[in-house]
């Protein structure tokens with residue numbers, strides 16, 4: 275029976291591959307045409323138009339827009355990559371050599387090995403590896419022409435900069451010709467299955483150990499010993515043939531050496547990426563149409579303000595720096611050398627001028643190289659245009675009015691005020707910005723109840739273009755007998771759902787000790803209405819590097835709200851979003867009374883973004899859409915709404931949770947505004 279369907283699927287898959295190859299050929303033809311006209315490689319408006327059309331087509335056939343966008347972003351990304359490579363190879367014919375000799379620190383199966391395969395794998399050329407014991411030897415090997423390329427890990431998102439590589443680079447004359455970003459997923463491996471508490475020794479590499487130190491702390495019976503690379507630590511347990519020894523390495527290395535994986539993903543954070551630099555003897559030319567980065571090293575004079583002067587040149591030229599690292603200068607105690615990456619092409623006029631200016635004020639400067647950037651920007655499909663021109667004009671007027679009627683009152687907060695900072699604060703969470711021109715939607719259930727429930731809410735949120743996923747894990751409930759939330763387990767479900775649908779997540783913290791723990795998983799921390807004046811909690815939130823959504827207490831004045839925000843700001847955290855969620859009045863017909871006047875008032879007094887939570891304000895799902903529209907009309911920066919796949923059986927706030935079709939309707943109503 276199933277045979278027939280399977281056959282059909284096989285033939286569809288074959289067709290998909292054939293069509294992808296045809297599409298690829300067409301984009302090759304296009305780049306050759308583009309080459310002649312020197313037009314830009316990426317055509318963002320066309321990509322956006324294409325995606326919007328395809329998403330529409332997909333919808334008609336019952337396909338998730340998120341799924342379609344993801345697939346086509348891959349396809350478009352592949353075209354862009356191919357086109358970039360064609361242009362790059364044209365300018366740098368040495369790229370086309372059939373075999374590439376690459377020096378790495380480590381052996382087969384090490385992360386440098388895997389990253390080199392990823393980087394050079396695209397060009398279909400054979401890679402011949404030269405295995406070295408140190409980064410200096412890797413650099414030397416290229417300088418001595420034993421190898422053509424050096425693959426050097428320069429920084430990791432968990433353990434930070436790899437200083438030895440900076441030092442090896444600073445002392446060499448090699449040029450950086452490329453970068454690669456590699457997702458490092460560490461595993462604990464051994465010769466045979468063994469309980470973690472039985473392990474006597476763990477072999478690993480120093481950086482890997484730092485990236486997994488939380489996991490390692492949990493297997494405290496074992497001593498830790500370091501090797502040059504992770505693959506060599508597996509080799510060592512094989513040589514010693516001891517079942518009580520383990521090693522930390524990649525899944526690929528475990529396969530290569532035929533050992534058992536005891537635990538996967540043991541790094542302190544799942545977002546454990548290493549950036550590698552690819553260096554060669556000669557610099558390359560990067561076509562101006564390819565997004566590029568440039569790296570320089572410089573030394574400033576030992577006088578007050580010299581670094582600021584150097585950095586302000588980047589600001590003056592509108593150039594975005596992506597990395598600044600200082601290293602001591604050997605032989606000159608307490609003097610520093612700076613290593614700097616920025617977005618730009620060193621053969622662009624603007625960058626040439628910038629480098630000229632920089633050269634005038636520094637003690638030393640050398641361009642290490644200009645190379646194609648691996649951070650590919652994705653095209654997005656959005657329903658909400660930026661706040662319209664009219665609205666912008668309107669806001670401009672409001673700003674003028676604001677200036678004219680500046681309140682002269684003596685306020686007890688400073689950092690939250692417009693007097694302190696006139697420009698609107700823009701808060702960022704993942705790749706979402708809150709404040710400024712955007713109107714953002716946070717959606718999700720009141721409480722995370724199960725993996726399936728939060729996954730289906732995330733899918734619905736994404737499908738309808740909400741940008742952030744909410745879900746309570748630690749719930750502040752009026753009755754101690756009501757559902758208190760799934761706690762840490764719920765947090766993991768929320769995070770997984772956010773990852774699956776690429777949505778930043780927000781969840782509430784109730785206690786001081788939850789702040790740093792929850793911050794490891796959530797992109798935004800919420801302080802609920804009941805805790806708005808929990809000053810110890812506010813101070814702790816002020817130490818966090820995560821944005822804080824601060825909800826107005828149900829019996830708090832706006833002055834008290836801004837003072838509560840001040841507690842967070844004063845501790846150093848300047849990423850605060852305010853939220854109006856209804857206050858208690860004599861009216862009992864609705865759960866609370868939504869105070870819409872709060873929005874223009876706060877906008878006048880404070881630079882902080884403010885959103886509206888109509889769900890908790892009114893408490894009745896059929897009246898949420900008009901309140902959400904009103905929030906947009908009075909200038910709020912977004913809304914937060916509760917949705918649920920089965921509101922009638924929700925474990926909290928069911929009556930105010932939107933059915934999915936109501937949410938869809940709400941979103942299309944808002945999009946019309």
Ligand code: PEP
Nearest residue numbers: 746802803804825855890
């Ligand atoms: C919530 O958003 O989950 C919540 C409990 O809201 P509030 O603190 O506004 O009652």
Ligand code: MN
Nearest residue numbers: 720916926927
């Ligand atoms: Mn709720």
